[in-house]
Amino acid sequence: MARRLPSQPPNLPGFSYVRVLGSGGFADVFLYEQNMPRRQVAVKVMLAEVVTSQVKQMFQAEANLMAQLSTHPSILTVYQASVSSDGRPYLVMELCSAAIGQRYRAEPLSVPEVLSIGVRIASAVETAHRAGVLHRDIKPSNILSTAYGHPVLSDFGIAATLSEADVTEAIGLSIPWSAPEVLLDETSGTIASEVWSLGATMYSLLAGRSPFEVPGKENTSAELIQRITKGRPLPIGRADVPPRLEQVLLKSMSRKPSQRQRSALEFIRELQAVEAELGLPQTPIEVAMDDWALATAGDPEDRTRVKGVVAVDPGERRRRRRAVPASATVTRAPTRTVVRETGGSSPSNQAAPAKTSRALVVSLIACAALVVVLAVTASIVLVRAGANSDIPTVRDLSGRVTGGTIEFSWTDPGLQDGDTYQVTVDEQPPATQHATEFRVDAKPGQTVCVTVTVNRDGKPGTPSGQKCVERTDGT
Numbered sequence: 001m002a003r004r005l006p007s008q009p010p011n012l013p014g015f016s017y018v019r020v021l022g023s024g025g026f027a028d029v030f031l032y033e034q035n036m037p038r039r040q041v042a043v044k045v046m047l048a049e050v051v052t053s054q055v056k057q058m059f060q061a062e063a064n065l066m067a068q069l070s071t072h073p074s075i076l077t078v079y080q081a082s083v084s085s086d087g088r089p090y091l092v093m094e095l096c097s098a099a100i101g102q103r104y105r106a107e108p109l110s111v112p113e114v115l116s117i118g119v120r121i122a123s124a125v126e127t128a129h130r131a132g133v134l135h136r137d138i139k140p141s142n143i144l145s146t147a148y149g150h151p152v153l154s155d156f157g158i159a160a161t162l163s164e165a166d167v168t169e170a171i172g173l174s175i176p177w178s179a180p181e182v183l184l185d186e187t188s189g190t191i192a193s194e195v196w197s198l199g200a201t202m203y204s205l206l207a208g209r210s211p212f213e214v215p216g217k218e219n220t221s222a223e224l225i226q227r228i229t230k231g232r233p234l235p236i237g238r239a240d241v242p243p244r245l246e247q248v249l250l251k252s253m254s255r256k257p258s259q260r261q262r263s264a265l266e267f268i269r270e271l272q273a274v275e276a277e278l279g280l281p282q283t284p285i286e287v288a289m290d291d292w293a294l295a296t297a298g299d300p301e302d303r304t305r306v307k308g309v310v311a312v313d314p315g316e317r318r319r320r321r322r323a324v325p326a327s328a329t330v331t332r333a334p335t336r337t338v339v340r341e342t343g344g345s346s347p348s349n350q351a352a353p354a355k356t357s358r359a360l361v362v363s364l365i366a367c368a369a370l371v372v373v374l375a376v377t378a379s380i381v382l383v384r385a386g387a388n389s390d391i392p393t394v395r396d397l398s399g400r401v402t403g404g405t406i407e408f409s410w411t412d413p414g415l416q417d418g419d420t421y422q423v424t425v426d427e428q429p430p431a432t433q434h435a436t437e438f439r440v441d442a443k444p445g446q447t448v449c450v451t452v453t454v455n456r457d458g459k460p461g462t463p464s465g466q467k468c469v470e471r472t473d474g475t
Helices: 053-069 097-106 109-131 191-207 221-230 241-251 264-277 288-294 300-304 314-322 347-390
Strands: 015-023 027-034 038-046 078-085 090-094 141-146 152-155 398-402 405-409 420-425 429-435 436-440 447-456 467-470
Touching: 015 038, 038 053, 053 078, 053 090, 053 141, 090 221, 090 241, 097 141, 097 191, 109 152, 109 191, 109 264, 191 241, 264 429, 398 429, 398 467, 405 447, 436 447
Parallel strands: none
Antiparallel strands: 015 027, 027 038, 038 090, 078 090, 141 152, 398 405, 405 436, 420 429, 420 447, 447 467
């Protein structure tokens, strides 16, 4: 089908038109130079023939969403929005390159680059979800690159709030990257369908094609829909793609939403586990979490690393709130002493019985307090023991040296859906994964110590015994 010619660029006060950047089904994108401050910008302009009251509402919603979310480092920045003199709505945006969405077809991206892109774009999606927004059009062409090479997610044109997405409606679809339940009109979008699109997008960047596109065969819309709703993606077909990464992507593209990662954040953690397995630097998570920031305020570098959640017993919190600070002053009410005018007793003798009574009362109170503390402590121990008793423990952790790598492995102690392993190497932050093996690059003579803990619903179980292995070869 022949592509249409771009529309006439509008005359925008304060901007000078330069050239056409691209065209879509509902809008054109032009390069303009902003006069003040002077910079080049991308301007997305709606087509006059599609501008209706409903389309204007959609465009305004996109502008508002992008403005709310574009402070995120991996979401395209929107500078302003308005309506041109000829009645066409437009957005003024950060100028970015579409190289990522174009390059993967001719030259699939490297594994480290795709992992980094995946973590950053999934961070943007997780941030949108926390704001109650679904993107609903995650695909390679909507991943742009800033002048500094940072990937950013663009085009929230068919985005919807999570509550609105419960109602199925007619929306534009990018079929190769749409989840089965969306193609079957079972939903217009959910967090699970976004996870599917994230996995399909990463698969495409690695394979050079969409997941259900078969080289040399018919790849019509009908064929793709049939494969997506009935089949499984073909293997990526690259020797440098680790099996663990393919497993993560296949899980994200499970036909049943319940079998996928439960959130974009869980998807991120599994990608970071692959990075750790490959010995790559861990791409930071770009999700604002107040409790995370407070918990790691002492080490700014630590704020982007995945860590286990430490459970604090509610009774322990109450005791901490009630505890008297060391600097506090305890004031006792003065004791009243009555001195009789007759008799041989001195004031000190009259006060003695009162002091004895007070001492007895204080002793009784102290004993009672001790009993209460012991009872509370015992109940906390029992509660904690009961809470962790159903979380399995890894008991057969072993390790061996293979070349320049130390391989640690263990058997599954009985994980349930959603459980993960937290692997701690020496004093480093733990890595989260589902596999029962973990590899660490080691230098000759280096000793590596590892512990493995099962995490269930954010609660860590009992850590395994520490296993230490020394690389003794001299190569």
